[in-house]
Amino acid sequence: MSRRVFFYDEQDLEACHGLHLAYGPVTKLGLVDWPRPDRELDQASVFAGSVVEMPDGGWRCYYSGRCPTGERAFGLALAESADGITWDKPLLGQLEVSGADTNRIEIEGMPPEGSCTQPQVVLTPDGAWLMWSWWHAHDVGYARYVPAESEDGVRWRVTDVNRPAVMHPSDCELGQNAWVAGLTDAGAEDTFAHQRTMDWMAAKRLRSNDATSVYYNELTRRFEMYSVWLMPVDEATHRVTPHDNAPRVLRTIHRRESTDAVTWSDPEMLILADEHDPLHQEFYYLAVQPDAAWNIGMLGHYRCWEQTMDLELAAAARGLGAARRDRRD
Numbered sequence: 001m002s003r004r005v006f007f008y009d010e011q012d013l014e015a016c017h018g019l020h021l022a023y024g025p026v027t028k029l030g031l032v033d034w035p036r037p038d039r040e041l042d043q044a045s046v047f048a049g050s051v052v053e054m055p056d057g058g059w060r061c062y063y064s065g066r067c068p069t070g071e072r073a074f075g076l077a078l079a080e081s082a083d084g085i086t087w088d089k090p091l092l093g094q095l096e097v098s099g100a101d102t103n104r105i106e107i108e109g110m111p112p113e114g115s116c117t118q119p120q121v122v123l124t125p126d127g128a129w130l131m132w133s134w135w136h137a138h139d140v141g142y143a144r145y146v147p148a149e150s151e152d153g154v155r156w157r158v159t160d161v162n163r164p165a166v167m168h169p170s171d172c173e174l175g176q177n178a179w180v181a182g183l184t185d186a187g188a189e190d191t192f193a194h195q196r197t198m199d200w201m202a203a204k205r206l207r208s209n210d211a212t213s214v215y216y217n218e219l220t221r222r223f224e225m226y227s228v229w230l231m232p233v234d235e236a237t238h239r240v241t242p243h244d245n246a247p248r249v250l251r252t253i254h255r256r257e258s259t260d261a262v263t264w265s266d267p268e269m270l271i272l273a274d275e276h277d278p279l280h281q282e283f284y285y286l287a288v289q290p291d292a293a294w295n296i297g298m299l300g301h302y303r304c305w306e307q308t309m310d311l312e313l314a315a316a317a318r319g320l321g322a323a324r325r326d327r328r329d
Contacts, residue, residue, distance in 0.1 A: 040089075041067065042065055043066050044065035048211050059080070060081075060121075063076075064077070064133075075104050076105040079103065089103040107131075110146075110158050114135055114137025116134065129149060130148070132214050140192070144166070144171050146161050147159040159262075165206075166227060172191075172196060174204060208228060209228035212226070213287050223257065224255065225257075226254075226270070226285075228252065228284065231249060231250040233249065238279065251282040251283055251284055253299070255268045270286070283301065286299050295316050297316070298314075300312075
């Protein structure tokens with residue numbers, strides 16, 4: 001009798017005979033029917049967004065884009081589908097554009113400055129709706145991952161902008177300096193130091209770039225976060241990329257856990273470039289999909305010098321870190 005077995009960890013096969021690896025079949029389901037109403041967000045994208053399976057069937061997609069009227073930089077929106085192929089963008093009664101209703105989400109209680117992007121939404125087993133999104137308000141000193149909650153996943157209210165899950169190095173709590181690492185002091189552009197409310201070292205343990213993913217792991221009963229850690233580099237390393245938008249850092253992947261979705265663990269460094277990678281190899285994001293006892297990750301494989309992005313497969317036993325597959329082939 002023949003059957004297929006998925007081997008996400010290839011090391012055990014090296015000592016076996018009579019076995020060979022074959023990539024699993026991938027079937028395209030066709031183009032997604034994605035309506036584009038007149039008042040749609042510009043450059044609408046599901047990057048670092050969420051697709052949530054609804055308890056009664058169907059799917060809900062949370063995405064972001066740029067505001068076409070310029071009232072703010074970014075906006076959040078919602079779409080729904082019964083089959084994952086044909087989508088509808090329901091009018092939510094939360095935000096009008098040119099006097100007309102839209103599918104845009106307005107988070108109650110957010111400060112008027114700045115805007116939110118990259119919504120990560122989790123529907124927990126007990127029916128709680130939780131969202132995290134990156135609040136960019138650089139003009140007033142804030143760039144942080146802000147939590148929100150909802151009864152129905154449609155109308156949201158912010159939990160506490162002063163208790164973010166993580167913060168970008170450009171946030172006022174971190175000195176507005178991407179190179180602030182370890183015990184380094186704030187940079188010369190530390191304009192908003194007077195707004196700090198957190199202990200300096202407590203704030204620095206929350207450092208992160210954006211492109212963040214959050215999930216609930218039912219096996220461990222913990223929330224998991226996968227995000228980007230910025231590692232400073234200098235000219236002597238020959239890893240500076242002058243034409244990149246972050247020329248003096250390396251993007252790597254780190255992981256955190258939480259039991260209550262409020263307090264998060266210290267960062268666990270997960271995926272870094274190694275001796276098999278090009279000199280300017282970086283990793284832009286890690287999106288995770290559970291499969292039985294495994295987490296299957298789509299890793300943003302960023303060739304920084306070439307400015308190209310590809311997908312790379314990563315895998316890990318659930319509750320553990322992540323490992324890149326054998327790249328020798």
